Amino acid sequence: MADLRSAAGLALGLAALLAAPSAQAHRMWMTPSATVLSGEEAWVTVDAAVSNTLFHPDHVPMRLDGVTVVAPDGSNQAPENPSTGKYRSVFDARLARPGTYKIVSTTEGAMASYKVGGETKRWRGPAAELKAAIPEGAAEVRITENQRRVETFVTLGAPTTDALKPTGRGLELEPISHPNDLVAGEPARFRLLLDGKPAAGVEVDVVPGGARYRTDPGEMNLKTGEDGVVEITWxxxxxxxxxxxxxxxxxxxxxxxxxxxxxATLEVLPD
Structure with missing residues (x-):
């Protein structure tokens, strides 16, 4: 029974991850135990969940099969000690050398709607299963391909940038301001890229954590310019x-x- 509950939770997490954010209140996130560390080697523990309350695991865990840790030299390493519980997943990332690490989870899937005998049907799942899922003769078929990228950043010692290079696939953040050098009251600038090109006119929502202790969520609604750049003052x-x-x-x-x-989950330090 426990396995069935866990599988159901993971399925719900995938559905929330692939659904359009405007259509649901659940938010997916990864939060590291620290974002700025000192020394020659260190570890961080990362929580990953899909929740109703930001940074408070109260819905379902995030899947870990798409998580990668990008090291300062740009190489990929697997998360260590992964575990998935009822409300959140947890894993460790080893920082074996100084520099900036990008911790990223990527998910791709598809949604479809179609009619059979005049009745509207809907399906959501992996893109590889789409063809078999839609019956022959289905009418008014509409398909949406979903790509989602969830990231956070950790720096050991001095900040570096090799791990931050975009892949050129999907919607990505190209930092102009370093993501581990953000200070309250100071503006930060990021460029959003879609398939490696500036994503103009994209709406960007920024929400501070700790909303369960505030009546005002403090959400900022911004938009990228023609150059794909958004500026945020924390x-x-x-x-x-x-x-x-x-x-x-x-x-x-x-x-x-x-x-x-x-x-992305970003930590802003005091001025």
Missing amino acids: PGPGMYWLEATARGGEATIPGAERSAGYV
């Missing part, structure tokens, strides 16, 4: 959640619409 120190979604670009599924999402 009202205070703490953990922040950044989310953006772009539509369009090249889908891998023929005839599909495309939705690409990006999420």
Whole structure:
């Protein structure tokens, strides 16, 4: 029974991860135990969840099968000691050398709606299962390909930038300001890229953590310029959640619409 509950939770987490953010209140996130450390070697523990309350695991755990730790030299390493519970997943990242690490979770899938005998049907799942899921003769077929990237950043010693290089696929953050050098009251600038090109006019939501202790969520609603750049002035120190979604670009599924999402957890330090 426990295995069934765990599988159901993971399925719900995937559904929340792939759903359009405007259509649901659940937010996915990863938060490291620290973002700035000193020394020649260190470890961080990362919580990962999909929750109703930001940074408070109260819904389902995030899947860990798409998580990668990008080291300061740009190489990939696997998360260590992974564990998935009822409300959150947890893993460790070893910082074996100084520099900036990008911890990233990528997920791709598809959603479809179609009619059979005049009745509307809906399906959501891995793109590889899409063809078998839609019956022959289905009418009014609409397919959306979803790509989601969830990131956070950790620096041991002096900040570096090799791990921050974009891949050129999906919606990504290209830091102009270093993500581990953010200070309350000071503006930070980031460029959003869709398939490696500036993503203009993309809405960016920025929410400070600790919302369960405030009546005002403090959400900031911003938009990228023609150069894909968004500027954020942090009202205070703490953990922040950044989310953006772009539509369009090249889908891998023929005839599909495309939705690409990006999420980051960022720590802002006191001035």
